Each structure stands twice: as structure tokens, then as C-alpha cells.
Amino acid sequence: MPAPVAPPKSPPISPLTYGDSQKIAVQNSILAKVNGTTISMIDVKKKLDVLFYQNYPQFAGSNQARFQFYESSWRRLLTELIDNELILADATDREVKLSDAEVREELDNRFGPNVMTTIDQIGLTYDEAWKMIRKDMIVQRMTWWFIHTKAMTKVTPQDIRQQYRLYVKEHPASTEWKYKVLTLRGDDGTTAKALYEEITSQKMAIEEVPACLQKFELDHPNCAISLSSEFNLQDAELSAAHRTSLASLLPNSYSEPTLQASRDKQNLYRIFYLSEKIEHTTPSFDEMAPTIKNELLQKYSGEVSEKYIGNLRKQYRFDQAHLEETVPPDFKPFAIY
Numbered sequence: 001m002p003a004p005v006a007p008p009k010s011p012p013i014s015p016l017t018y019g020d021s022q023k024i025a026v027q028n029s030i031l032a033k034v035n036g037t038t039i040s041m042i043d044v045k046k047k048l049d050v051l052f053y054q055n056y057p058q059f060a061g062s063n064q065a066r067f068q069f070y071e072s073s074w075r076r077l078l079t080e081l082i083d084n085e086l087i088l089a090d091a092t093d094r095e096v097k098l099s100d101a102e103v104r105e106e107l108d109n110r111f112g113p114n115v116m117t118t119i120d121q122i123g124l125t126y127d128e129a130w131k132m133i134r135k136d137m138i139v140q141r142m143t144w145w146f147i148h149t150k151a152m153t154k155v156t157p158q159d160i161r162q163q164y165r166l167y168v169k170e171h172p173a174s175t176e177w178k179y180k181v182l183t184l185r186g187d188d189g190t191t192a193k194a195l196y197e198e199i200t201s202q203k204m205a206i207e208e209v210p211a212c213l214q215k216f217e218l219d220h221p222n223c224a225i226s227l228s229s230e231f232n233l234q235d236a237e238l239s240a241a242h243r244t245s246l247a248s249l250l251p252n253s254y255s256e257p258t259l260q261a262s263r264d265k266q267n268l269y270r271i272f273y274l275s276e277k278i279e280h281t282t283p284s285f286d287e288m289a290p291t292i293k294n295e296l297l298q299k300y301s302g303e304v305s306e307k308y309i310g311n312l313r314k315q316y317r318f319d320q321a322h323l324e325e326t327v328p329p330d331f332k333p334f335a336i337y
Contacts, residue, residue, distance in 0.1 A: 023063060067336040150300075152297065255274075
């Protein structure tokens with residue numbers, strides 16, 4: 001039996017406190033006709049109720065949460081139901097078979113051992129649940145045969161290798177530097193050296209340095225001392241002078257004072273503090289291959305699916321223009337009161 005197709009990801013429900021005193025009104029109407037089968041808003045609602053039960057059982061008693069789910073999901077689900085009816089029509093023409101035993105097993109899997117109690121809570125009859133499950137299973141098989149298996153033939157080892165090369169090119173290995181800089185202006189090097197010895201002899205944490213600087217500024221009024229905010233730079237963004245001073249440092253350590261050029265021709269000494277050095281390596285091909293393969297499968301599945309559904313819409317003469325008239329952009333089928 002083919003692997004089941006994962007359902008579309010449901011939209012999140014806001015974690016609010018809901019009451020159950022409100023009611024939901026549904027504007028029922030025929031939304032679409034596919035190969036002689038009509039799809040009404042009630043059909044959409046029943047499918048939404050099943051999905052709501054499966055994804056948000058904790059909100060089962062909240063009509064406000066249910067309304068939010070209806071509003072955010074019904075258009076996508078209508079499109080899905082239309083496509084499913086087209087696939088079912090194709091399955092009928094191809095004489096795809098499905099046994100009652102398979103449907104019964106899936107009913108138990110989906111709704112648990114107390115099937116009747118569960119579907120009653122959802123608001124379905126046993127016959128409605130049976131038909132819904134049967135349709136879902138046929139669509140899953142057709143999707144596997146005519147979409148996923150074709151997509152799988154398109155994903156070759158060469159494709160995976162090429163995608164990995166592109167990934168490496170776009171995500172090269174890099175080094176991330178997190179550091180601060182102590183700057184002393186107007187110093188002959190004496191203050192910088194004394195400050196460095198004070199900090200390192202006491203194994204001073206960078207958070208303790210500002211208090212130490214206040215004392216040094218009082219004792220050396222002709223020297224301006226500042227501590228920068230933390231830099232967070234990739235290796236390519238780092239200046240040559242900064243890289244030279246940081247290269248030999250271990251995390252949580254200070255560099256010795258270095259004399260650096262100043263635009264105003266004043267003496268300028270810098271002490272670098274390296275808080276963290278992070279090496280970002282590129283994952284190996286073996287690590288990336290499964291992810292790349294899945295991404296390519298999704299891409300090709302989308303392309304094959306679009307072509308397959310497009311052909312079915314032509315084959316069964318689905319009237320897209322009529323659907324757009326029936327379901328305009330401002331159509332609001334649900335109301336809460």
C-alpha cells in the first residue's frame with residue numbers, strides 16, 4: 001500500500017480564552033460542480049470539522065476558535081476538495097479499487113476504537129465518515145501513483161550533488177567574531193600597558209572593566225579611554241588590523257596593547273577582548289543529501305501536481321470562471337453571533 005500523503009499544515013489558533021456561548025452561522029450554497037458532483041459549503045464545513053478535531057482537540061468546545069479556523073482555512077480547503085473530486089473522477093475511469101476492509105481499518109486508525117462516539121462528536125454520520133475516508137484513501141493512492149512516483153524519477157544523484165554544490169557556494173564556511181575594543185587616545189603607551197596589566201592580573205571579566213576605566217581616567221586626565229559595544233562580525237567583514245589582533249586570542253581573553261594609526265595623528269592604543277569565536281562549517285554532502293532530496297521531491301511534486309490537475313481540469317471541463325463568480329474574493333460564508 002502506498003505511503004499516505006501528509007495533510008496540509010493547518011493555520012495556528014491564537015491561544016486565547018474562549019467561551020462556548022457564541023454560535024456559528026453558515027451560508028450554505030453550491031460552490032462548485034465537478035464532473036457531475038456538487039460541492040456545497042456544508043461539504044466544506046464537514047471536512048473542516050474533521051481537520052479541526054484532528055489538529056485542535058483542545059479547542060473542541062470553543063466556537064470562537066472554530067470560527068477562526070473556518071475563516072482561515074475554507075478557501076484552501078475548497079480548492080483541495082475540487083482537485084480531489086477531479087482525481088476521484090480519474091480514479092473511477094481507471095477503475096481503481098478499494099476494499100471495505102481497508103476503509104474500516106483506516107476509520108479505526110483515524111477516529112480511534114470508539115468510532116461512533118468520535119464521529120458523533122465531530123457532527124458526522126457513519127455513512128458520511130465512511131465516504132470521506134474512502135475518498136481520502138483513493139486520492140492518496142492516485143497522488144502517490146501519478147504525482148509522487150513521477151517526481152521521484154526526476155530526482156537523480158546528479159541533481160542532489162549539483163544542489164549541494166550550489167548550497168556550498170551560497171553558504172561557505174565562515175568564522176563569526178564577537179569582541180569589544182578598549183581604545184586609549186593621547187597615550188604614550190604607559191597607560192595602556194598599566195591598564196592591560198591591571199585587567200589581566202586580576203583576571204577581570206569584561207563586565208568589570210568600565211569601573212576600572214573610571215579610575216584610570218581620573219589618574220590620567222590627558223588620556224581618553226573608551227570601551228566599545230560588542231562587535232559581531234563575519235570573517236569577511238573584519239578589518240585586517242582587527243583580525244591580526246584577534247587571531248591569537250582565546251575566548252574571554254585580552255590582547256596586549258597595540259599602537260594603531262589614527263586619522264588625527266594622535267597616539268592610539270587598542271586592547272581587544274574576544275568574547276566568542278564561532279566556526280560555521282559547511283555540512284558534509286552526506287549530512288545534506290537527505291534534506292536536499294526531500295526539497296527536490298517537494299519541488300518536482302509541485303510541478304507534476306500542477307500539470308496533472310491542470311490536465312484533469314481540461315479533461316473534465318471544470319469551469320474555473322464559474323467558480324470565481326460563485327465564490328468572489330469578498331464572500332464570507334461564516335458568521336459568529
